[in-house]
Amino acid sequence: MGSYRLHPPQSGLAWEVADVKVLQQRLLAGTHAVVTGAGSGIGQGICVRLAELGAAVTGIGRTDSALQRTAELVARTQGNFQWFSADVRDCAQVRSVISEASAELGMDLLVNNAGGQFYAAADEISDKGFRSVVDLNLNAVFTVISEAKQFLARRGGSIINISLSGVERGSVGLTHSLAARAGVLAMTKTLALEWAHLGIRANCVAPGVVISDSLPGAIASDLRDRVVPESVPAGRPTPTADVAELVAFLATPAGRMITGQLLQIDGAAHLGRGLHMVDNWPPGEEGGE
Ligand SMILES: CCC/C=C/C(=O)SCCNC(=O)CCNC(=O)[C@H](O)C(C)(C)COP(=O)([O-])OP(=O)([O-])OC[C@H]1O[C@@H](n2cnc3c(N)ncnc32)[C@H](O)[C@@H]1OP(=O)([O-])[O-]
Numbered sequence: 001m002g003s004y005r006l007h008p009p010q011s012g013l014a015w016e017v018a019d020v021k022v023l024q025q026r027l028l029a030g031t032h033a034v035v036t037g038a039g040s041g042i043g044q045g046i047c048v049r050l051a052e053l054g055a056a057v058t059g060i061g062r063t064d065s066a067l068q069r070t071a072e073l074v075a076r077t078q079g080n081f082q083w084f085s086a087d088v089r090d091c092a093q094v095r096s097v098i099s100e101a102s103a104e105l106g107m108d109l110l111v112n113n114a115g116g117q118f119y120a121a122a123d124e125i126s127d128k129g130f131r132s133v134v135d136l137n138l139n140a141v142f143t144v145i146s147e148a149k150q151f152l153a154r155r156g157g158s159i160i161n162i163s164l165s166g167v168e169r170g171s172v173g174l175t176h177s178l179a180a181r182a183g184v185l186a187m188t189k190t191l192a193l194e195w196a197h198l199g200i201r202a203n204c205v206a207p208g209v210v211i212s213d214s215l216p217g218a219i220a221s222d223l224r225d226r227v228v229p230e231s232v233p234a235g236r237p238t239p240t241a242d243v244a245e246l247v248a249f250l251a252t253p254a255g256r257m258i259t260g261q262l263l264q265i266d267g268a269a270h271l272g273r274g275l276h277m278v279d280n281w282p283p284g285e286e287g288g289e
C-alpha cells in the first residue's frame, strides 16, 4: 500500500521568482482605487502595487501613523495616494469618507480588506464578541459597498472582498469570522448578479497564510515553521505581492468577464486539512508551543 504525506517544496521550480510583478507598467493609469485596512499587511501591499501601476489610491484605516507609512511607501514608487482615518464599522463616518474620496474621481476598484478576528472555540465566544467580528467582517463590507455603488457605476468598477481560505468548508476557532465571510461570499455572488448590467463586478479573493509584518512574532514563527508545512500542500505561505497582483489583474479589462467568483490563493490549503486543523493553534494557548 502506498501512502501520501505533504512534501516540502522542491527547489528550482520555474515559478520560484522573487518578483511576481507581471502586469504591464501604468496599466491602471487613470483609475481610482479605494482600499480599506490600508495601513498594514495585505492592504498596504495592495495600495503600493496599485499606485505603482498608475492608479490613484485612497486608503482607509483607523491609525494615522500606519496610513502615513503606506503613504511613504507609495511615494517611493512615484505613486498617488491619499488616506482617510475612519472606522469602517462607523457607518456615517465611512460613508462620508467614501463619498469625499470619490465625488470627483469616481471609483474603478474597491478592495474591502479591513478585517480580522480573534481565535476562540465557538463556546468561548460571547454574544458581544460574535457581533464585533461580524460587524467588522460583514456589516461594514455592506456599508462600504452600498456607499461606493454610485461611484463604481459611473464607469463600471470592480469590487474585491478579501476573504479567508477555507471559507466554504469551515475552520476551527473561527465561527464568527467564517460566518461573516460566508455572508460576504453570498453578498458578492448576489451583487455580481444584481449589478452586472452596470458593469460592476464583484469577487472574493481568499488568501491562505500570509505572513505579514503586522502578525505578532510568535504567531508568524508558528505559521512559518508548523502551520504551513502541515497544512499547505504547496509548502509555502502566500506572499502579499501575489495577492496584490491578483487584485490588480481583476481590476483590468482582462478581468471583465470574471465576476461572482471565490479565488482562493493558498497553495491548495482549502483542499487539504485546512489552515486551522493543526494541533495547538494558535501558539501560546493551553498545551501550545
Ligand atoms: C492562518 C492565518 C490566517 C490569518 C487570518 C487573519 O485574518 S490575519 C488578520 C490579523 N488581524 C486581526 O485579526 C485584527 C485583530 N483583531 C481585532 O482587532 C479584534 O479581535 C476585533 C476587531 C475582531 C474585535 O475588536 P473589538 O474592538 O470590537 O473587540 P473588543 O476588544 O471590544 O471585544 C469584543 C468582544 O470580543 C471578546 N473577545 C476578544 N478577544 C477574545 C478571545 N480571544 N476569546 C474570546 N473572546 C474574545 C471580548 O471579550 C469582547 O466580548 P465581551 O467579553 O465584552 O463579551
Ligand SMILES: NC(=O)C1=CN([C@@H]2O[C@H](COP(=O)(O)OP(=O)(O)OC[C@H]3O[C@@H](n4cnc5c(N)ncnc54)[C@H](OP(=O)(O)O)[C@@H]3O)[C@@H](O)[C@H]2O)C=CC1
Residues within 6 Å of the ligand: 036, 037, 038, 039, 040, 041, 042, 043, 060, 061, 062, 063, 066, 086, 087, 088, 089, 113, 114, 115, 116, 117, 136, 162, 163, 164, 165, 206, 207, 208, 209, 210, 211, 212, 214, 215
Ligand atoms: N494574514 C493572513 O494570513 C490572512 C489575512 N486575511 C485577511 O486579510 C485582511 C488583511 O489582513 P492582514 O493584512 O493580514 O492583517 P492586518 O491586521 O495587518 O490588517 C488589517 C487592517 O485592517 C484595519 N482595520 C481593522 N479594523 C478596522 C476598522 N474597524 N476600520 C478600519 N480599518 C480597520 C487595520 O488597521 P487599523 O487597526 O489601524 O484600523 C489593519 O490595517 C483581513 O481581512 C484578514 O482577515 C485572510 C487570509 C489570511
